[in-house]
Amino acid sequence: MVMFEQSPERTEQYARFEHPTPPWYAGAGLGIFIHWGPYSVPAWAEPIGALGTVADKRYWFTHNPYAEWYFNTIRIEGSPARAHHEEAFGGAPYDDFLDAWSADAFDAAEFADLFRRAGARYVIPTTKHHDGVTLWDAPGTGDRNTVARGPKRDLVAEIASAVRAAGLRFGVYYSSGLDWHVAPKPPIVDEEHGLGDDAPNDEAYARYLHSQVIDLIDRYEPSVLWGDIGVPTVAEGPSDFSVESILDAFYSRVPDGVVNDRWGATHWDFRTSEYEQGASIEGVGGMWERNRGVGFSFGYNRVEGAETSLTGPEAVRMLVDVVSRGGNLLLNVGPDAHGRISDLQRACLEGLASWMAVNDEAIHGARPAVDVGTASDEPVVRWTRTDDAVYAIVEGEGRIELACDPTLLVPDSAAQLGGGPAFVSAAATGVVVDVASGGGTGPVVVRFEAA
Known part of the structure; x- marks a missing residue:
């Protein structure tokens, strides 16, 4: 991830999508994010701190604590991740990790039960992160997806089925603004180079992401459509591959669905902050959601320990604070390459579960x-x-x-x-x-x- 601020303004073109926040989302309190991809094989990043607490952006990207950004960080000359990659993997191509990603211990039903007990009301897995690998056989990906390679499973379908069987809402995360494979660019070293004018902005990529998001909507009917890093500006205006047409399809299939604020200068149902970055939007101008990992990374990071991870009581305090100010907390877990939640992450969720078993009525359906x-x-x-x-x-x-x-x-x-x-x-x-x-x-x- 790594967010950049989206304008709170909705253009007139998108005004027709404005509607009251659905009660299920407004009263949810807690959601669970799942960041899972080939990056869970190396599972390596420097835990330098939380987003929003490191002022030097060039330093941030060179020492990126987000393990899911491994594909980017190992391409930055002089980065410790690049040195680690050479030493541990001989500089192997990133896609070797897709083939090494087994998911052999993954049990979607067990995940969903843990999330339900922790008090979550919705679950959002990454369906495509910035590395471009999709967790379903998405159109245009050939064999670069988890159905054809690696796990050889439709992980989106498995998670959706298990989450719904547990009585929870299912959503999807999709990296709309970046794809380092199908729309390659030089490595991102600061927010001015890669998250702005250097991000993919051509019609070919806009059509590519459009076809995949429409496929997600048609196949899985998600209750949350969670984009990231914006969209090509060519997709913001009228066209047959526009964000407007995506929203038309989404709300037609899921009338009580919600959309976040990272789909460019278009439309949103709720604002997002990430760790400490973007906190100024919290409690201002409608529904909002704070998202973060149990540690400093979203993807599983074998380098992180207890000193960088939330305990159960700490997660409870954060949840309580967010809900008391009118938001939801989207707390992330990053499974390892086998599909296991680490002991530290599991302990955090079990701590939430113990507290919510007694006190959930102060969270679910509650307001400030x-x-x-x-x-x-x-x-x-x-x-x-x-x-x-x-x-x-x-x-x-x-x-x-x-x-x-x-x-x-x-x-x-x-x-x-x-x-x-x-x-x-x-x-x-x-x-x-x-x-x-x-x-x-x-x-x-x-x-x-x-x-």
Whole structure:
């Protein structure tokens, strides 16, 4: 990945696609991203930090912590990834990794069950990342897909079937703005060279991506159409290969589907931030989604350890904060080449599952409660609500003062989810609650009836 800001403006041509956010998406809270491709074979990147925290973009791309960008990073002269590639693989062609990608341990149903227990309401796998390898037999790819080579399976179909059987929504990620194979360019070394004027912008590539996205829509009817890095500008205007025609096909097949904001200057149903980059769009002008990996990479990175990975409680805190501000969290896992989720990633999801088993009602179908309570960081307190209830999500134990308007909730109704009553008394700025420990799984949730 690596996002660049899209204009919040919709052109008049695309105004007809504007519609209210579907309730299933607005109340989802958590989605799961899956980045899986030939890059899971080398599974190597430098964990230098989260996107948005490294100011020097040339340094960022040369030392890219995104393992899914391996194809790009090994082509940058002087990059440590290039040196690693020469030492570990003798400078082998990138497509050798497609043939070495086995997926022999992959169990889509087991994945879907884990995601469901973690509290996810939708799942979005990469169907084509920037390396151009597709996880289904996409038109125009010949044998450069997972049906013909490597896993020799339609991984998109397997994931879609398992996700839906688990009662979750299925979406697709598609790299619309970059394809290093079918539309080759020199390696990207900064955001001015490769993510802008140097990105593929010809009609041939626009037609190529159009045919593949239409095929995804026709075959899999995804509820989320998630593009990345924009589109050729020739596809933004009227044509038979335009984004407009893609959206027509999408909303006709999936009327309650949603589209993100990386399809060029066209249309979006929700904005996206990525790690710390683009955070300025969060909570401004409609629905939004924060996406990130458990570690600093989306693709599986064997170099990463516990020091760079979210724990379960840390993921819970992030989820709570995002939902309390009106967004969804799209948390990524990157399976290895065999199709296994690493122990660190699995521990994070199991931590979410433990907390959500008790407290999911404060997340699913909830919305910010800024009219009722005031968020705090000392102690950490966040607020959500439904029509019938208000939730104070509290990091701590003992007597904690909550800044709120007590006339908008019923203080005597306070109860700790999964733990009996929470004793409440009046305070100058709201109420004081006496809560028990969350047991190490994350914050405690105190539920009030809404007044």
